[in-house]
Amino acid sequence: MTTSTTLPGGTWQLGDRTVTRFGYGAMQLAGPGVMGPPADHDGAIAVLRDAVEQGITHVDTSGAYGPDVVNELIRQALYPYPESLTIATKVGADRDGRGGWPTARTPADLRRQVHDNLATLGVERLDLVNMRMGDAAGPAPGSITEQMETLAELQQQGLIGQVGVSNVTAEQLATAREVTPIVCVQNMYNLAGRWDDPIIDRLAADGIAYVPFFPLGGFTPLQADALSAVAARLDATPMAVALAWLLQRSDNILLIPGTSKVTHLRANIAGAALSLTAHDVAELDSIA
Numbered sequence: 001m002t003t004s005t006t007l008p009g010g011t012w013q014l015g016d017r018t019v020t021r022f023g024y025g026a027m028q029l030a031g032p033g034v035m036g037p038p039a040d041h042d043g044a045i046a047v048l049r050d051a052v053e054q055g056i057t058h059v060d061t062s063g064a065y066g067p068d069v070v071n072e073l074i075r076q077a078l079y080p081y082p083e084s085l086t087i088a089t090k091v092g093a094d095r096d097g098r099g100g101w102p103t104a105r106t107p108a109d110l111r112r113q114v115h116d117n118l119a120t121l122g123v124e125r126l127d128l129v130n131m132r133m134g135d136a137a138g139p140a141p142g143s144i145t146e147q148m149e150t151l152a153e154l155q156q157q158g159l160i161g162q163v164g165v166s167n168v169t170a171e172q173l174a175t176a177r178e179v180t181p182i183v184c185v186q187n188m189y190n191l192a193g194r195w196d197d198p199i200i201d202r203l204a205a206d207g208i209a210y211v212p213f214f215p216l217g218g219f220t221p222l223q224a225d226a227l228s229a230v231a232a233r234l235d236a237t238p239m240a241v242a243l244a245w246l247l248q249r250s251d252n253i254l255l256i257p258g259t260s261k262v263t264h265l266r267a268n269i270a271g272a273a274l275s276l277t278a279h280d281v282a283e284l285d286s287i288a
């Protein structure tokens with residue numbers, strides 16, 4: 001099933017797993033508001049299969065997407081999983097009946113969520129679990145110690161391969177790293193929202209991956225005059241420029257753009273290979 005296509009950005013060593021820097025974020029496969037089944041079930045399955053066929057070896061998910069819906073789609077589309085595939089999931093939030101994302105991060109919550117992810121993905125060990133802090137508004141101060149201790153314990157029990165953190169402040173990141181080794185940080189970042197620049201540089205120096213969510217702006221597509229100008233000059237789309245810029249920003253950045261369409265997935269792969277000159281980058285840097 002897996003082809004040897006060379007994807008833009010090459011590969012990154014994520015702990016003991018090698019992943020393509022061009023990955024896939026599966027959140028948008030659920031229904032509206034990341035709740036319930038997709039409108040186009042077969043289309044969702046096709047996107048997941050095409051991602052792997054294009055050579056992608058890093059898929060991002062969460063038991064909270066749907067909830068359970070996206071994990072079950074991944075299992076349906078890709079099980080038995082290729083050995084090369086790394087599936088990253090997240091714990092730290094549940095879903096309520098109105099589509100909210102209530103935080104749920106007591107040790108009991110985290111153990112339950114890890115077991116739920118194991119069941120819905122159909123595996124005995126999760127490749128990578130991100131401890132998601134904060135909420136929909138972004139990172140928020142608060143202790144992460146107990147949460148990381150719980151994930152480290154689950155890792156020692158063999159239920160988790162690697163551990164990462166998500167939606168964290170710089171302080172939470174530092175504390176997390178004191179509790180247990182982490183392989184990645186997944187925070188919101190894109191060329192219009194560069195609040196994590198210092199964190200990215202520090203992680204790059206330490207060999208830890210940074211996985212920006214909302215690389216294309218998430219639910220609100222990225223828009224900026226400089227972005228449109230560079231895209232027009234290069235005869236490319238703003239999305240291609242945004243992805244190429246991230247790949248060129250730092251070697252430790254891993255892409256997980258989301259899409260529910262095979263055509264968009266392929267356009268994004270092709271677009272991310274765009275080569276930006278120093279002049280292009282300087283113009284794009286002015287956006288932030």
Ligand SMILES: NC(=O)c1ccc[n+]([C@@H]2O[C@H](COP(=O)([O-])OP(=O)(O)OC[C@H]3O[C@@H](n4cnc5c(N)ncnc54)[C@H](OP(=O)(O)O)[C@@H]3O)[C@@H](O)[C@H]2O)c1
Nearest residue numbers: 025026027060166213214215216217218257258259260264
């Ligand atoms: N840790 C966290 O708290 C957290 C939070 C949010 C997301 N995430 C993860 O990050 C991943 C990426 O975020 P995201 O998917 O929400 O946002 P995103 O990648 O920034 O953007 C996805 C949106 O862009 C559209 N799109 C993608 N390619 C396109 C193209 N070539 N042309 C036109 N439209 C295109 C998609 O619509 P179409 O479906 O129509 O292509 C979708 O609406 C998620 O899938 C999820 O795995 C993590």
